[in-house]
Amino acid sequence: MTRRIDAQERAPISVTWLFAPVFAAVTLLHLTLLRLPYFWDEGGYYIPAAWDFFRLGTVIPVTTVRNAHPPLPSVVMAAWWKIFGFHILSTRLLMCVVTTFALLAVFKLARMFVGQAAAFAVLVLTAIYPVWFAQSTLAHADMFAAAFTLWALCFYADRPGWTLSRSHNSVGRNAVWVATLFSLACMAKETAIVIPAALFCFEVMLLADRRPAVMARIHGDALPEDAERPHRLDWRWLLTLVVPALVLVLWYVYHHWKTGFTFGNPEYLRYNATANMSIKRVLSSLRHRLVHLTTHMNLFLPVIATVVIFLLPSRTGKPMLPRPALRMIAVLLVVQWVAFSVLGGALLTRYVLPAYPLLLMVCVAAWQSRTQRWPLIAGLSLAAFAIGCEVNPPYPFAPEDNLAYRDMIVVHEHAINFVTRRYPQATVLTAWPVLADLQRPELGYLKTPMKTAAVENFSREELRKATVDPGAYDVVIVFSTKYDPPVGGLNLAGHSRDDDKRFYDWHADLLPAEAAALLHGQVVWEEDRKGEWAAVITFPRGYDVRLRLPFRGMAGGRQL
Structure with missing residues (x-):
């Protein structure tokens, strides 16, 4: 069944013209966040790595850990700093540009599958979803990789029968774009290889669609009129999807030549790969990831709405999605769910950033195919996402999944300001990331290291x-x-404390008063912002001080 193409879809809005308004919207929505100092992995790796390339021209960092991350984010940030200057606002605006680039890919891909009106809904829902919203100004590699990945999918899916459009680019042109964009995604972050690898397997799976046509041809039979058009094998797609892996291999060869380590230092490799291979750990991670992809940060509302609406009869006469597109999205969601349950020591949601717009496309397509009031469901989902940006869920989560990261930055900044004013010469005992914040002025917390x-x-x-x-x-x-x-x-996660402690480095932080009692000190400053807290502890220590007169020489047996 083919969908009716209305006037709006026959005259699509140019994606190029959307760049300025989308960039302006992203920037204005994040206006209060653009001057925040660098946070967590920004200060722990990405900013120091880019800073090293900016100053020294080395794609392998020398002032932070060497973990074999590809260098594209460092190169882009350093080039941006050369033009606009090295400061926090400059970096945040760059990330707004990258986020805009990613959102335009979301819009283009959604319009190909569900039409222009629904594409706007998917774009807005993606932009406001708490995980995506929080990552939109953070200088992590994941938004770079997501942007290139989503644009690559736009060219990959540009095929007859896959989209609503009747005109398509040539396979050769699309294949070149797919190879280039997926390679850039992999050079932004190595785990981006998961999606082209999944699509390679998907292309092989599609060969099964050719079996009825081949058998009919062999036996001289005709295909039924309602039979699906068989997929035509094109080796260019298989070769295209191999290119990103070859590019990534070349990077690792270069990294090994320079450092002696292929995948980063042994501790990094152990934490992110080899230590994750137990069956119990994988099963636990699959459960966590399933929560991330179905209910996390109020995502349950559009997901439940999608399940419920399928119980209703269709009132629009429209199919949900073109079948090849639906199959592709299903494969990519499942592969990301499984792959990122094994890879990565920390189950950070930004690892599956490209999955959220794909999931929202399915949800919006389902609403649109069942009811003409689907904009109401989209509006309710948008409200739930906006609430999720500010209101923390009743279970532990990474602060970078919503605006809790802002609260963490603010209390850290206030604590450091208190210490630098009151105790500028003190030696400060603390843990990472505040440890790095005190040592590296370029992270934005102080002017001179302590x-x-x-x-x-x-x-x-x-x-x-x-x-x-x-x-x-x-x-x-x-x-x-x-x-x-x-x-x-x-606390919905109270039952999983043992597994969290065993597999995910969970520990119970002592509260300020408890820490002060254990260290025999006193709390002189503390602040709490919606569960993110910090405190300063000092010690009423005594010192043995003796005064000595200066030596003036001897006269008559007495000191003068």
């Missing part, structure tokens, strides 16, 4: 180690290293 001492976290076991040598530090900054629901409140 002396530091390190602990892994603020669990009772770690802070006990610090009591062995109390003279090694003068001040302690403690903070929440993750979000936990308030004590006594609803």
Whole structure:
């Protein structure tokens, strides 16, 4: 069945003309976030790596860990800084540009599958979904990789029978764009290879569609009139989808030549790959990832609406999605769910960033195919997403999944400002990422580095180690290293603490008063913003001070 192409779809809006309004909207929505200092992995890797390339021209960082991440984000950021200057606002605006580039791909891909009106809905829902919204100004590699990946999918899906459009580019031209864009995605982040690898397997799977035609041809039979048009094997697509893997291999060969490590240092490789291979850990991760892709940050509302609406009879006479497009999206969602349950030590939702617009396309397509009031459902979903940006869910999550990251940055910034004003010469005991914030002025928290001492976290076991040598530090900054629901409140993850501690480095941070009592200090400053807190602890220590007169020589046996 083919869908009726209305006047709006016959005269589509140019994606190029959308760039300026979408960029303006993204920038205005994030206006209060554009001057925030760098956060977590930004300061831990991406900004130092780009800073090294900016100053030294090396694609392998020298002032931070070497974890074999491809260098494209560093190159792009350094080039941007050359033009617009090295400062936080400049970086944040660059990420708004990258996010706009990604959202235009979302719009184009959705318009190909569900029409222009629904494409606008998918674009807006994607932009406001808390995980996407929070990542929109953070200098992580994931938004770079998502932007190139989504644009590659636009060219990959530009085929007869896959989209609503009747005109298509040639296979050769599309294949060149797909190879280039997927290669750029992989050079932004190595895990982007998951999607072209999945599509390679998908192309092989599509060969099964040719079996009825081949058998009919062999036996001289005619295909039924309602039979689906068989997929035509084109080796150009298979070769195209191999190119990104070859590009990634060349990067790893170069990295091994320069550092002696192929996939980064052994500790990084262990944490992100080899330590994740137990069956119990994978099963636990599959459960976590399923939550990320179905219910996390109020995503349950559009997903439940989609399930419920399928129980209703269709009132529009429109199919949901072109069958090849639906199959492609299903494969990509399942592959990302499984692959990122194995890869990566931390189950960060930004790893599956391209999955969210694909899932929302399916949801909007389902609403549109069943009811003419689908904009109401889209509006309710949008409201739920907007609430999710500010209201934390009743379970632990990474602060970068919504605007909790802003609250964490603010309390860290206030704690550091307090210490630099009151104790500028002190040695500060703290944990990462505040440790890096105190050591690297380019991260935006202070002007000159301070002396530091390190602990892994603020669990009772770690802070006990610090009591062995109390003279090694003068001040302690403690903070929440993750979000936990308030004590006594609803916590949907309370039953999984043992697995979280075993597989995901979960630990219980001591509260400021508890940490101060253990370290024999006193809390002199603290702040809490919606569950993200920080505190400063000092010590009323005594010192043995003796005054000595200066030596003036001897006269008559007495000191003068």
